[in-house]
Amino acid sequence: MxxxxxxxxxxxxxxxxxxxxxxxxxxxxxxxxxxxxDLDGLRAAFDRALSRRSLQYAPTEGDADLRAHVAARMTARGLPTGAGDLLVTTGSQQALTLVVTALLEPGAVVAVEEPTYLAALQAFQLAGARVVPVASDEHGLVPAALAEVVERERPELLYLVPTFANPTGRTLTAARRAEVAALAERHDLWVVEDDPYSELRYRGEELPALASLSPKVLHLGSFSKIGAPGLRLGWLRAPAELLRTLVIVKQAADLHTSTVDQAAAAAYLDSHDLSxxxxxxxxxxxxxxxxxxxxxxxxxxxxxxxxxxxxxxxxxxxxxxxxxxxxxxxxxxxxxxxxxxxxxxxxxxxxxxxxxxxxxxxxxxxxxxxxxxxxxxxxx
Amino acid sequence: MxxxxxxxxxxxxxxxxxxxxxxxxxxxxxxxxxxxxDLDGLRAAFDRALSRRSLQYAPTEGDADLRAHVAARMTARGLPTGAGDLLVTTGSQQALTLVVTALLEPGAVVAVEEPTYLAALQAFQLAGARVVPVASDEHGLVPAALAEVVERERPELLYLVPTFANPTGRTLTAARRAEVAALAERHDLWVVEDDPYSELRYRGEELPALASLSPKVLHLGSFSKIGAPGLRLGWLRAPAELLRTLVIVKQAADLHTSTVDQAAAAAYLDSHDLSxxxxxxxxxxxxxxxxxxxxxxxxxxxxxxxxxxxxxxxxxxxxxxxxxxxxxxxxxxxxxxxxxxxxxxxxxxxxxxxxxxxxxxxxxxxxxxxxxxxxxxxxx
Structure with a gap:
């Protein structure tokens, strides 16, 4: 090994x-x-969600109600999304590993903003990928540095946390988002927008999701920071063709995410105001x-x-x-x-x-x- | 891709x-x-399990109480196991994929009883492994056929469902279990004993788990058939060194299995008689x-x-x-x-x-x- x-x-x-x-x-x-x-709210949601159906095997794509809720929230925040554009994952960590499995062969090159989320670095290492850093400053990843890396290294994938990054807390500016999206389209580069934090904004205006600027951007979301991480619920928004592949990879990974936890999150979103x-x-x-x-x-x-x-x-x-x-x-x-x-x-x-x-x-x-x-x- | x-x-x-x-x-x-x-029992278990702790991130290895319960049940059934020998997984499908990731490089050879569980075949294909069938009859996998395949193909891994197999319902006899274990030891062959069904016995005597006969056997268990599959709870018993590697692979896969579902299963095992x-x-x-x-x-x-x-x-x-x-x-x-x-x-x-x-x-x-x-x- x-x-x-x-x-x-x-x-x-x-x-x-x-x-x-x-x-x-x-x-x-x-x-x-x-x-x-929201312990009481989640307790009530689990109680409501528990049923013979939520204890059974379920489709790999995820709970239909949960996907509809997540899609509606994404759309309301400026990223037009249908339930069918989403795959529910066992936390957004799984979403990242599914993307890695679907897109990267050993030896593939992955560009990352530097510094970046270390469990992402681990996932790329495990896949045998070569990780190439892209410089970032207080406004996030530097587009000129990305252009240079793309030119020189021809990466398959760019990984970044554009909003309130881990570990830096930095946010990619709107102008730079447009530049990154344009680069992705021009060079047919897949981009992973890891977005667990963007709803936790304490000042300033919301910025457009990178995924709203290009179909080459895969968007990863999570219940962990806005709800609770113990449920291990994340989601992945991807173009239809890639999503079909990711569903197959997820089948092999764990068949599907906990039916109970998905149903509880859907019940919570039905009956509580998450916003x-x-x-x-x-x-x-x-x-x-x-x-x-x-x-x-x-x-x-x-x-x-x-x-x-x-x-x-x-x-x-x-x-x-x-x-x-x-x-x-x-x-x-x-x-x-x-x-x-x-x-x-x-x-x-x-x-x-x-x-x-x-x-x-x-x-x-x-x-x-x-x-x-x-x-x-x-x-x- | x-x-x-x-x-x-x-x-x-x-x-x-x-x-x-x-x-x-x-x-x-x-x-x-x-x-x-047991909908009422599981509903009570979730209610009891829900807490600020069970909604939080948790160690990759799994809930300590759940591991202790599972280890005690394994030990009682003749497979001496400590909580530290176990990794909780998101269903036993995940356990299989973690083993594949940890042990197989693309091009590796995997021996399987034929016919066999098709999601296992998928997992091996996804890993780029070459699958070599081993003949089975009404008493399960044929040891002489395995010996021949081991000699000719030098597989890294043997996969089988020795008890009430999927799809055949067949059970490997005690004598053949001893032969398979001896072959595994002699040829330093890893064996995956996928064991979701063995508690569902309708007649005859329990047979020793393959894992009780050799440390080369990785044992996969599941809550899906004896409890409920919607919780996506499985477990993997492996030697310490390999277990450490599998924990790292699982971190990248989904950080850990749902804390809530694990705590609910542990609470269920505390308060209900699963047997x-x-x-x-x-x-x-x-x-x-x-x-x-x-x-x-x-x-x-x-x-x-x-x-x-x-x-x-x-x-x-x-x-x-x-x-x-x-x-x-x-x-x-x-x-x-x-x-x-x-x-x-x-x-x-x-x-x-x-x-x-x-x-x-x-x-x-x-x-x-x-x-x-x-x-x-x-x-x-």
């Missing part, structure tokens, strides 16, 4: 295991806040974001730079003075606070002076306390 | 779509009987099996042969006179009864005179009526 043995377990997951001590304030995970889950729930999430997360960003100047040394995200879950930092943040982590853990060093988010040459902080999991008070501990760790 | 375009959608699934008319009595699907699901439920299932399925087997002589023409399964869901038939059962199917559908032609279950040269009947989904009365329709279709 030559491919597998070169891939290690997710560093973030291994780290999370180490930071599970209850006294640790963790800014490491990318977890939604559990106290904000109102998302507004409540945004109100809470906005305060947490503000608390963390406000604490940054007094926490990190002079010369540190950070992203100022309009939404999502993450702040991305670069520290001055050639520091390696992996060496800071044990000091932070000794003070019962955790973050993620930035190196694993790079496909090739990592910038070791970077780190990621998540502001969604902790309350404003905990963020204040945790940032204080982090400041102490950085001084000591 | 050269690999994918050679793989078509599951013929059985396509067929099931055609037989969804309510007036059709279908012996085609491999579906458990929905009226026998008593399985005994009730067996009592009902035994009557259905008996009704179908009793109707076979008056339904199928002189010279037909069929399996006489001790458990599981299927009867396998071979008709006389060079008939192609695919040509019989439209006649059967015209009389509102369905079966599955046998050809897709063969890896290479199909025996087109074969067909599969499932006896679990319909009541004894429906089986009588359906077999009458089938007899009429065969005469007409």
């Amino acid at each position: 030559p491919r597998i043995t070169t891939v290690s377990s997710s560093p973030v997951r291994d780290l999370l295991a180490l930071t599970a001590r209850p006294e640790v304030i963790s800014f490491a995970g990318g977890l939604p806040a559990p106290e904000l889950f 109102a729930h998302v507004r409540a999430l945004c109100a809470a997360y906005r305060e947490r974001r503000d608390a963390m960003v406000a604490a940054l100047p007094s926490t990190f040394p002079e010369g540190s730079r950070w992203s100022d995200p309009d939404g999502g879950m993450f702040v991305w930092l670069t520290l001055p003075g050639g520091v390696d943040t992996a060496e800071l982590l044990p000091k932070a853990l000794a003070r019962d606070v955790a973050f993620v060093p930035g190196a694993p988010f790079f496909a090739t040459a990592p910038d070791r002076a970077t780190l990621r902080l998540s502001f969604t999991t902790n309350s404003v008070a905990e963020i204040g306390e945790g940032m204080g501990r982090l400041a102490a760790a950085l001084r000591g | 050269p690999r994918i375009t050679t793989v078509s959608s599951s013929p059985v699934r396509d067929l099931l779509a055609l037989t969804a008319r309510p007036e059709v009595i279908s012996f085609a699907g491999g579906l458990p009987a929905p009226e026998l699901f 008593a439920h399985v005994r009730a299932l067996c009592a009902a399925y035994r009557e259905r099996r008996d009704a179908m087997v009793a109707a076979l002589p008056s339904t199928f023409p002189e010279g037909s042969r069929w399996s006489d399964p001790d458990g599981g869901m299927f009867v396998w038939l071979t008709l006389p006179g060079g008939v192609d059962t695919a040509e019989l199917l439209p006649k059967a559908l015209a009389r509102d009864v369905a079966f599955v032609p046998g050809a897709p279950f063969f890896a290479t040269a199909p025996d087109r005179a074969t067909l599969r009947l499932s006896f679990t989904t319909n009541s004894v009365a429906e089986i009588g009526e359906g077999m009458g329709r089938l007899a009429a279709a065969l005469r007409g």
